[in-house]
Amino acid sequence: MSTNTSHAHIEPRTVSFRIWRGNRDGGSFATYAVEVTEGMVVLDCVHRIQATDAPDLACRWNCKAGKCGSCSAEINGKPRLMCMTRMDTLPQGETVTIEPMRSFPSIRDLVTDVSWNFRVKEKIKPFKPRKPDNADGSWTMMQVDVDRVQEFRKCIECFLCQDVCHVLRDHHKHDEFIGPRFLMYTAALEMHPLDTETRVGDLKNHDGIGYCNITKCCTKVCPEHIGITDNAIIPMKERVVDEFYDPMTRLFRMFKPAR
Amino acid sequence: MTRSPLSLPQVRGFLKTERTDRWWIEPLLVLAGFGAFIIYSTWAAFQGNNFFIGGVDQPGVQQLLSPFYSPVIWDPRGVHSGHAWLGELPLWWPAWMIFSPALLILPFPGGFRFTCYYYRGAYYKAFWGDPASCAVGEPAARGQNYRGEQKLPLIMQNIHRYFLYVAIIFIGLLAWDGYQSLWHYNASGVKEFGFSVGSIVLIANPVLLGMYTFGCHCWRHLVGGKHDCLSCSKSRQSAYKRVSWLNQRHMLFAWISLFGVGLTDVYVRLCASGVWTDWRIL
Numbered sequence: 001m002s003t004n005t006s007h008a009h010i011e012p013r014t015v016s017f018r019i020w021r022g023n024r025d026g027g028s029f030a031t032y033a034v035e036v037t038e039g040m041v042v043l044d045c046v047h048r049i050q051a052t053d054a055p056d057l058a059c060r061w062n063c064k065a066g067k068c069g070s071c072s073a074e075i076n077g078k079p080r081l082m083c084m085t086r087m088d089t090l091p092q093g094e095t096v097t098i099e100p101m102r103s104f105p106s107i108r109d110l111v112t113d114v115s116w117n118f119r120v121k122e123k124i125k126p127f128k129p130r131k132p133d134n135a136d137g138s139w140t141m142m143q144v145d146v147d148r149v150q151e152f153r154k155c156i157e158c159f160l161c162q163d164v165c166h167v168l169r170d171h172h173k174h175d176e177f178i179g180p181r182f183l184m185y186t187a188a189l190e191m192h193p194l195d196t197e198t199r200v201g202d203l204k205n206h207d208g209i210g211y212c213n214i215t216k217c218c219t220k221v222c223p224e225h226i227g228i229t230d231n232a233i234i235p236m237k238e239r240v241v242d243e244f245y246d247p248m249t250r251l252f253r254m255f256k257p258a259r
Numbered sequence: 260m261t262r263s264p265l266s267l268p269q270v271r272g273f274l275k276t277e278r279t280d281r282w283w284i285e286p287l288l289v290l291a292g293f294g295a296f297i298i299y300s301t302w303a304a305f306q307g308n309n310f311f312i313g314g315v316d317q318p319g320v321q322q323l324l325s326p327f328y329s330p331v332i333w334d335p336r337g338v339h340s341g342h343a344w345l346g347e348l349p350l351w352w353p354a355w356m357i358f359s360p361a362l363l364i365l366p367f368p369g370g371f372r373f374t375c376y377y378y379r380g381a382y383y384k385a386f387w388g389d390p391a392s393c394a395v396g397e398p399a400a401r402g403q404n405y406r407g408e409q410k411l412p413l414i415m416q417n418i419h420r421y422f423l424y425v426a427i428i429f430i431g432l433l434a435w436d437g438y439q440s441l442w443h444y445n446a447s448g449v450k451e452f453g454f455s456v457g458s459i460v461l462i463a464n465p466v467l468l469g470m471y472t473f474g475c476h477c478w479r480h481l482v483g484g485k486h487d488c489l490s491c492s493k494s495r496q497s498a499y500k501r502v503s504w505l506n507q508r509h510m511l512f513a514w515i516s517l518f519g520v521g522l523t524d525v526y527v528r529l530c531a532s533g534v535w536t537d538w539r540i541l
Contacts, residue, residue, distance in 0.1 A: 024266045077278030077394055097277050105266045116265060142490035166390045170270050170397045171405040193487045210409030214380035217393035230476070230506065234376055237417075238480035245417040 012037045015087065016095040017045060019057065024106045029097070030054070036087050042098065043071050043082035046110070058109035066223055069158030073110050074099040079160040079221045101163040103179075114159050120178050123206075127189055128197040145193040152188035152232060154224040157181065161218035161228060167211045177208035180218035180228050187232035190239065200243045203236055212237070271396035273388065282392040289385035292514070296521055300365070303327050303524050307335045307359035309531035310524075312457075314341040318446045321455040321537055322439045325527040326464055326520050327361045330432050335360065342439075368429055368520075371422035376476045377513050379408075379416060420477040430472055433465035443539075454541035460526050467519040471512035474505030 015036045018029040032053050034045045043061055050057050062068040064083045071082040076090065076097050090096055104112040133140045161180040167173045178186075186199050186207065203209040218228045226232075242249045276282065304327055313322030316339070324331070324342050334343040335358060348358055372378050383389040390397045408416050440461040443453045472478070483489055483499030490496060505512065529535035 074277065074394070076280070077276045078280075079394060091279065094279065097279075099277060100268075102268045102271075106268065142488075144490050144496060145488055164393050166397060167405065167407065169394070170390065171401070171403060172265070172267055172270070173403075173405065174265055176409075191487055195487070208407075208409060210414060211405070211407035213383050213389060213407050213413070214376050215384060215390065215393065216380050217390075220393055229380075230509075234476045235480060235484050238420075238477060239485060241417045241420065242485060245414075246420065 013092075015045070017049065018095055018097045019046070019049070019110070020099045021054075021057070021109050022106065023108045027106070027109075031095075038088075040087045041083055042073075042075055042080075042085040042087065042090075042096065045087065045096075046082060046098070058107070058111045060111045067156055069156035072101055072158045072160050072163065074101065074163070079163045081158060081160070081223050084223055101159065103163045103165070103168040104159070116174060117157070117159055117162065117179075117181065120182050121185065124178075124182060124186055124189070125197050125199050125202065127192065127195055129194040130196050139194055141193055148231065149188045149192050151226055152184050154226055155181065155184065156224060158223060160221045160223065164217040164221045165212075166215065166217070167208075167213075171211075173208060173211055177211045180212070180233060183207065183209060183212065183236060184226070184228050184232035187236050190236065200236075200239050204240045204244055209233070209237055209240060270399070270402070273396050273398045274391055275396040276392075276394055278392075278394060282395060286385040286391050289381045292517075293382060293385065296517055299521060300327060300369075300524075303528065304361035304365050305357070305359055306528075307361075308338070309528045310360070311340045311342060312527065312530045312537060313443055314339070315444050315448055318444050318448075319539070321441070321443045321453050321457050321539065323455075323457040323461055323527045323530065323537065324436050324439070325361075325524045326433055326436070326461075327365060327524045328359075329429075329436050330364060331360045332363050333358075333360060342436075367422065367425045371419075371426040371472075372513075372517070374416050374419035374422055375513065376419070377509050381510075419475075420481070423472070423475055423477045426468075426472050426475075430465055430469050433461075433468060437462040437465055452541070453539055455537045455539045457526060457530065457537040458540075460523050464516075464519050464523045467512065467516040470505060471509070471516040473502060474507075474509045474512055476506060476509070478502055479506045 013036055014033050017032045017034060019032060021027050021030045032049045034048050036045060043064060046057065046059050050059070059071070061071040061083065063070070066081055066084040069081070072079065073082050074080070075082065075085050079101065082098070098110065100106055100110045100112045104114050104116065107113050129139065132138060159181060162168055165179055167177050168179055183203070186203060189195055189197065190199050212233055214229060214234070216229045219226070219230070222228055310325040310328040311323060313320045322341070324340070329342070330344060331340055331342040333345050333348040334340050336348050352358060384391055388397055389401070406413065408414055440458040441452060441454060442450050445451050479499065479502045482502050483495040486495065489499055526535070530537045
């Protein structure tokens with residue numbers, strides 16, 4: 001699901017859009033034609049449709065700079081940010097299809113109810129730092145130790161990774177699986193050099209990390225290019241193996257002095 | 260986590276998607292690549308012959324041993340490869356039980372690849388359509404019954420690190436075979452140094468396998484990833500950095516080493532069956 005980043009010069013042209021219109025009770029695709037000029041992104045086209053043909057077309061957006069994570073949708077079947085999808089990267093001469101994310105309940109048109117994610121986040125054990133290292137109440141950390149965590153902090157919570165994850169999208173395991181976004185959030189806490197909390201048991205027993213079968217779709221759609229699978233989920237899977245499945249590690253731990 | 264049911268869009272049917280790109284190419288290539296390797300390696304493993312050249316009986320020929328057959332625990336009856344640890348197949352081996360030296364050892368590297376994180380993701384897609392590609396529909400019957408690696412049988416994938424330990428030993432054994440490929444016997448039965456195309460093949464093979472094996476996600480975890488403090492040990496920090504470099508290229512080395520090991524067997528097999536002659540450079 002790589003994105004074509006070469007930007008061809010395009011003359012003004014009319015592009016046909018199929019946009020899903022409806023709510024949680026159902027809906028259908030409506031077709032619109034938009035005059036597209038150089039530099040336009042998909043979100044611009046949606047705004048133009050709102051301005052000319054469908055003022056009631058619902059669409060969530062905010063920064064238009066790929067940093068707020070609001071305008072997540074599925075463009076030609078791929079989960080993407082509408083504001084970061086340039087029209088000249090889409091196949092020319094073909095109809096562009098825009099749908100809302102499919103892993104969350106529809107509210108209206110392109111807007112989905114992503115509040116499930118916030119409820120999931122509340123259940124994850126929060127950051128619990130060790131006692132301060134210094135008399136002034138501060139800590140000392142080496143950059144190399146927080147590099148891993150800082151990669152995960154780039155997340156803009158667009159929830160495209162949640163959308164593309166087949167465990168949520170196709171199997172609807174929302175009650176048993178927290179999804180790649182929150183496995184990564186847990187990894188950011190768990191790997192933090194100051195954190196003293198343990199969440200490995202939760203990962204196995206409540207968060208459903210075992211449901212991840214490493215399709216790497218979350219990594220492929222991430223607009224921040226975070227190595228979600230390789231750098232967050234698999235390292236957490238390995239910590240679960242340490243804790244629960246590897247008899248040798250468990251044996252060694254018996255002889256290791258407690259922290 | 261919420262327990263209230265979510266009103267979600269209807270799940271798409273098997274292979275149904277709004278994607279307009281050629282998403283099916285990648286799983287198809289994986290299916291063809293893995294399929295070809297599995298068929299060839301199974302066939303080659305059951306042959307039980309043409310797995311080596313060189314030795315006292317073949318003066319002037321560099322000693323080459325197929326990686327599918329290394330290490331040789333027992334030679335098949337009537338075969339003297341010069342590589343067998345325990346000599347010829349013992350008499351107590353039941354006559355009805357098929358024997359090939361490869362069948363005794365291939366489950367270990369096979370298990371390492373089968374449980375590899377990269378391969379898991381790839382063959383779940385290509386062979387089981389789970390999903391066939393990102394944002395592409397799955398077989399409807401799976402639905403809520405999906406178990407992933409959370410439950411049996413795929414929870415057994417967590418054994419991967421034990422296969423890794425064996426795979427590391429195999430790298431050493433194959434490196435020894437690479438060293439052995441630098442030697443041949445002369446007409447007087449004395450070992451002499453030499454170098455052939457086969458030597459290059461047998462030395463390149465463990466190098467490629469090492470690039471794959473030491474980029475393993477488990478290895479990355481064991482050398483440093485499991486610690487929150489990488490800076491606490493310079494050697495840990497250095498090892499983690501190097502393994503991470505390989506890990507970023509894990510898919511690349513997985514494929515190169517897979518074809519490398521297969522082609523090494525093809526080369527030795529062609530030489531051993533007389534179709535091809537190993538060209539001595541030195």
